[in-house]
Amino acid sequence: MDLSEELQTATWRKATKSASNQGNCLEIAPLSGGRVALRDTEALEKAPFVVSATVWDAFIDGAKKGEFDF
Template sequence: MDKRENGMAADQLSGARWQKARASDALNDCVEVARLSENEFAVRNSRHPGGPALIYTKAEWDAFIDGAGKGEFDDMPV
């Protein structure tokens, strides 16, 4: 397995299968997510597919998804 670390070029994550939300717009204004392994997820900016990837453990990802589902980030300024 290749060495994965936060900030590495997303296009260097071998075997990553990127998925974007169905709600994404035609201008690719969205993020994409890839499951890298049983315990790793990556996130990248769809407008910069070779740009940096943020890598999260399954526990970190689960905590984020849980918080988002409960509306914990709904009051963030836009």
């Protein structure tokens, strides 16, 4: 399956905190090969951003450590 097909059938999810929000959310979808797609619910007409498993793991690790906190 090519990436465009995979994105069309992807199962998107968002953080529980975002679930009650009407829009204004970032959604992710796991893809083959450990890749992860990200999209903004306010801009669904735009193509999702796809990252490798390595990039996703580094981001999650940094987020857990508070590296992106303002």
